[in-house]
Amino acid sequence: MTKRIGNKTLDLAMMEKYLHSQGAALCGEGRFDEAIGMLRDAISIEDQPYTRYQLSQAYLGKGDLEKAIEEISRAIAMNNCIPDYYYERKEMWLLKGDVKKARIDNEKMLRLDKYYSRIRDIQHAARVFRQAFSTSTSDRPLDATRVRQRALREAIDTYTQLQQAFRGNVEYSTCTLPCPSYCCHFSGETVTHGLSIGPWKLRAIRNFLRDQKLAGKDFLRKMKLSGEPRVLQLILPHHTVREGDDLVVYFPARHKGSLSNAILRSAPKDIHYKSLVWINKRAKPCAFLQDRRCMIHDLGDEPGLPSCKEFLCMTGFVSVVLDYLGVVNKERVASTALEDLNQIAIEALLIITSELIEHPDLTKHRKTMRTLLKKAIKEDNQGNKNLVSPLLKRYSIAKDQYEYLFAAQKEHVIKAVEELFLGLASPPPPAKQS
Ligand code: SF4
Numbered sequence: 001m002t003k004r005i006g007n008k009t010l011d012l013a014m015m016e017k018y019l020h021s022q023g024a025a026l027c028g029e030g031r032f033d034e035a036i037g038m039l040r041d042a043i044s045i046e047d048q049p050y051t052r053y054q055l056s057q058a059y060l061g062k063g064d065l066e067k068a069i070e071e072i073s074r075a076i077a078m079n080n081c082i083p084d085y086y087y088e089r090k091e092m093w094l095l096k097g098d099v100k101k102a103r104i105d106n107e108k109m110l111r112l113d114k115y116y117s118r119i120r121d122i123q124h125a126a127r128v129f130r131q132a133f134s135t136s137t138s139d140r141p142l143d144a145t146r147v148r149q150r151a152l153r154e155a156i157d158t159y160t161q162l163q164q165a166f167r168g169n170v171e172y173s174t175c176t177l178p179c180p181s182y183c184c185h186f187s188g189e190t191v192t193h194g195l196s197i198g199p200w201k202l203r204a205i206r207n208f209l210r211d212q213k214l215a216g217k218d219f220l221r222k223m224k225l226s227g228e229p230r231v232l233q234l235i236l237p238h239h240t241v242r243e244g245d246d247l248v249v250y251f252p253a254r255h256k257g258s259l260s261n262a263i264l265r266s267a268p269k270d271i272h273y274k275s276l277v278w279i280n281k282r283a284k285p286c287a288f289l290q291d292r293r294c295m296i297h298d299l300g301d302e303p304g305l306p307s308c309k310e311f312l313c314m315t316g317f318v319s320v321v322l323d324y325l326g327v328v329n330k331e332r333v334a335s336t337a338l339e340d341l342n343q344i345a346i347e348a349l350l351i352i353t354s355e356l357i358e359h360p361d362l363t364k365h366r367k368t369m370r371t372l373l374k375k376a377i378k379e380d381n382q383g384n385k386n387l388v389s390p391l392l393k394r395y396s397i398a399k400d401q402y403e404y405l406f407a408a409q410k411e412h413v414i415k416a417v418e419e420l421f422l423g424l425a426s427p428p429p430p431a432k433q434s
């Protein structure tokens, strides 16, 4: 049923990914010397521009500007189509006081992507937007466990619903865009991108393939795990399968058919507006991708494979949110070319962030509502029943103000996004020089 493939090569490919991701994580924690060691080990397995880029970040963190420039220049020499690299090197030239070289990199960066003139705003909005529409939240839920008054419990429920209005609902959606499904293409075996199949999903896939009279060998691959702890860390523990004496992990096969240069040019950015570096000429589609849709997305009552749910690009994510908010419907999105949607997604991201998520009055009302409820909970817990109801009245006024303003702002967003779609025929705005 399944084809066994060279474990050694795959183990090494996974090790390269492990070392790169650990190096990036250590860099994020400020442990630059350890990061450099990990990244150099990754390079000794395979020299990749994204590892050189990460290495330059580690040297920069360490304060070694010369080495940082050396490494980012290597990344650029290996791939001169990534605006992120020019942006980072431009910043490094500025740190060094070399304005002339910074200007040259700035021009190259903007030639590759005019939106880099607003990159700080875009990356800030992307962070805020992702947080607002994700299941995780930095706001601690209000503790209603000891609340006695029913009216207060109901108010806490409505506040929690408002607070979660954005969250969770978009994360498990399938992208419905006119896209060649970049997120289902891989430049290495899918397992090196973290695409493993757990036992429940595997059983559902096998049943599905049998019903469809499709051969498992065309869709499934398995890798025997050597027990190397660092490789095991890359696989969800409940995705490993015991077969006789062997511990294996299943993952999707890849089909033939690389992405053309023309298609690659319209590649979207990731959710943080960084280039999707694994999407390159060597990328091939996942075997479960058919007619731009995933055949196994909902099989076995599981929405997608765990890692597939995180692969949304910024364009896909913003478009799913636009549909969820009722700002624009799926059909409109589906009939728009991906190049256009990439641009609309950036503008819509900035609009929704400033007009809904970070709007100062909406933020103020949200804070007031929370403060009033916290006070009411405290009074209720202390048995001061009479003090709770005036606080609830004030809460109710703040909530009405919030909802009224939210509805007005949403109308404003709908109009602004509509204009973006109507303006598609217009030429893009000239790039600002930063
Ligand atoms: S999430 Fe992005 S890359 Fe994936 S299919 Fe949708 S538009 Fe394409």
Ligand code: SF4
Pocket (backbone or CB within 6 Å): 183, 184, 185, 195, 252, 286, 287, 288, 289, 290, 293, 294, 295, 296, 297, 304, 305, 308
């Ligand atoms: S399993 Fe489905 S969603 Fe995941 S990469 Fe393959 S086709 Fe895409």
